[in-house]
Amino acid sequence: MKKFEREINRAFKKNTFLIAMAFPYLLGGCNTMEGVGTDIQKAGKALEESAERNKQSCPSCP
Template identity: 50%
Template sequence: MSKTMLMLLFAGFVLTGCNTVEGVGKDIRHAGGSLEENAQEHKPAERQPVRTRTVVYR
């Protein structure tokens, strides 16, 4: 299948789940919220700066 055909098929599935433009907006907002939650769960821990000592030779 061509990419265009796959995109049209996907768009058809998305639009059949949303009857109105408002419904599309709600679905997109929900998907964005899920992505944000997932990103927060997998956020790497902040690293503390490494402390070093300066050695002075006399």
């Protein structure tokens, strides 16, 4: 039983270490995704403003 407990303990430590090493990259990914979302939002706003500026009036349009 002791050998099994040592193996479980070693696996737990290994997994904890791997999670601790991956954590900064995961946080960086969140910031990256937030930045991408902001960029897409700004591009959409610029497209909308451009469409408003270049809108042509037509007699049959409401």
